[in-house]
Amino acid sequence: MELKYEPKKIINVDGSNKEFERALNTIPAGIYGHLGPSEGCMVPVNVYPKYMSKAKGAYIWDVDGNRIIDWMCAYGPNYLGYNDDEVDAAAAEQRKKGDCCTLIDPITNTFSEEVCKTIEMCDWTFFAKNGGDVTQYAVMVARSYTHRKKIVLTAGFYHGVAPWMQKLGYNGVTEEDLANNLYIDWNAPEQFEELCIKYKDQIAAFIATPYMHGNFCDNDTPHEGYWQKIRAICDKYGVVLIIDDVRAGFRIDIQGSLHKYGVQPDLACYCKAIANGYNVSCCCGKNFLLNAASDVAYTGSYWLSAVPFAAGVATLRKARAMDATAENAKKGKKLTDGLKEIAKDNGFDLSVTGEPGMFYLRLKNDFDSTILHQQWVAECVKRGVFFTSHHNHFVNSAISDADIQESWEVADEAWKVVKANNPDGHYIK
């Protein structure tokens, strides 16, 4: 690809680093979780912007005033663009009326109906705040319905951070927390059936993401017929099928990710994109589980706050009207097709896996340490394009052709820098 551009400016992130230093005094790890330097795999930490001053559309501006094209979308919540005018207007209107009150606002019902209208399998909704709230709830509903304890998870899983969702050896997690978990490989329905036979009448639920979008590895979409086999096994052995669509929801298919794969789950969990950054998550269920769901004691201080519901209604209506999911996927495809070509021009073999709306990048001709990829990502970030090393990316509706072009140029310059700094790399001739 022929690219002509002026050398890119290296951003100064002193303000972010100063804020981070300040945070370490009163906040565990400074910035904890996936937005933080450790889980966010920021290598080296001090070149990454970490604090924002504002956000709009496809961009965030950090505290040092740098404008950054954001391909992480807050790790998923940014769907239509940051601070989308229509969504924000709906939220602002609701805020004038009230948000967190003793009586709930009828917007709750409107949002529930809007979700039921959007997600193909959805007969009812239960709202909470985070993805992990609803994956936890879904498992409780499955146990309430089946009167069974065990759940089956697939390799590369991530369903939140409650102890049972973590792994042996992780801080604060006990062996007992994991006692009812059974594990199988991804794309291995035969292993699931073996477990159903071995633990007859003991398995409450099968929980998985629509495809394997784990970190540190190429993402893996389901084999042909995979979900049909899983559905059939669930039906045969009375296991509740839970789809964790928290990350992939509205990135693959606006009617629910399993809609694309031709199967209906019994419970489906959403968060992130559902209200374009307003804090709400949702468990969608089939009618036969409604009574079991009603009997589960589960609530939170802010779970029925009205503002996010108003934002959610506006988000889903706008997304359907503009076919946001399909359009975002096209942008993801355009970006990554270009990146692959530019990588090749520079001697790099770029692997792009997963669905286009949430693509995962890896350099195939890297060292085992993946250090070239980490360096490339850091060089892009230093030039104002936010990629990440070992997590899938996200595409939002505000991304323009100009943003894609700028991202290509930055990627090109970054690969040139990496190549110059690593003359011993295994480059494509």
Place this chain on the structure above:
Amino acid sequence: MDNVTMAKINLFAVLRNLEDLCELDAESKKIAEKLNIAVEFNVKEVGSAVIAFKDGKCTFTRGKGKASLRLYFTSPEHFNKLINGENTIPIFYNVFKVGFLLKEFTQLTDRLSYFLQPPKEKLAEYLKDRTYFEINTTLTAYTAFFAMAEIANYDYVGKACAARVIPGTILCCIGETGPAINFTVKDHKFVAAKGQLKAPTARMCFSTIDFAHKILNGQASSFGGMGSGDFAVTGALDMLEQVAKLLNVVSEYLA
């Protein structure tokens, strides 16, 4: 915690330190200079190791080897009692060399305890001495990282963490020229060794011995160090994520 893993740590991580102690500590070096003896430790269910003193140097070798004095421990607990300073007598072969055990070996292990397990009330005072500070930190680091390999290979939780580690090499170092320990991971088994690696799969490096001391003694956060640049991680970060989990288990064993 299990006794077998504890005994492996005591033999292959704690006692192993005699090799470095005789290099780093002038007093220990002086004791070692006069010695010409090799002692083989054999612990049931745990394994063997040889500590040899020759030409003023001490070397620690995993496994059986040429030795003039052989010690046998009937169980992991039997050996753990010795390391804990409890009154216990090993079964030994070659009665003529027992004097070494009672004299020089005891002097050296006392010296090791002085650096690794100082009395709490005296620690602050000891640490004011820069030489003591550096030896204390270096030996603590060696103990922790060699213990980590034993935990990855034998402890129940450690094995679960190791099962998530991809094949490759991991370098843990203090500065570019300071103490360094490397791990080779194959089939989820860890082999630890001292020394730098040119191109490890994953690398974690403390900027200074002072920061390493803080981390090893729970006085600083590794996440905070990453932000300040005092603790640099690069390469296969998923390997290092599991190293962090393994080090948590280390602290349970060495508490």
